[in-house]
Structure formats: structure tokens, C-alpha cells
Amino acid sequence: MQDFRRRWQWPIAMALLAWPAAALRTGAIHASVPVETAFMGLAIVSAAFLLTWCAEAAERDIPRTLALAGSRGSTSAAAENVQASLRSPRGCAY
Helix, strand or coil: CHHHHHHHHHHHHHHHHHHHHHHHHHCCCCCCHHHHHHHHHHHHHHHHHHHHHHHHHHHHHCCHHHHHHHHHHHHHHHHHHHHHHHHCCCCCCC
């Protein structure tokens, strides 16, 4: 139990810090502008922490060949979209 708590304490804390911003955004609670700004900033910082934590966990747990195969596929699709937008007369491929 101690190992579980030590391993997950920061991700759980960061996820809990983002909830007030979600409640403000959905209209469940109301606050003054400075308080809303502080909650939204805290949510952004906690989301950045969670994304970094997930990326590090994936880096450690996902096999390297699978990660390389996935990144090459998304990179080539993104490159094709950029090339299509450059060829389009409107400047957008959509």
C-alpha cells in the first residue's frame, strides 16, 4: 500500500488540482475573475505535469519499435497534410 501511495501521489494530486477549473468551466461553481484565472492556470500546470508523466511512463513501458512505427505513421500523415495545404489554392487542405 505504501508503494502504491508513493508512486501515484503526484498524478492524483495534479488531477485533483484540475477539478476546480473544470467545475468553473461547466458553470457548476462561480468565482471572481482573479480566482477563475488562478484556477485555470493551476489546471494548465497540472495538465502539463500529467502529460509529461504519461509520456515518461510510455517511454519506459512501450517497446521502442512500436513507438517508432507509430511516430513515423503520424509524422508522414502530418507531412502530407502540410504538402497538400501548400498545393491548395486556398492555402488549406480542408
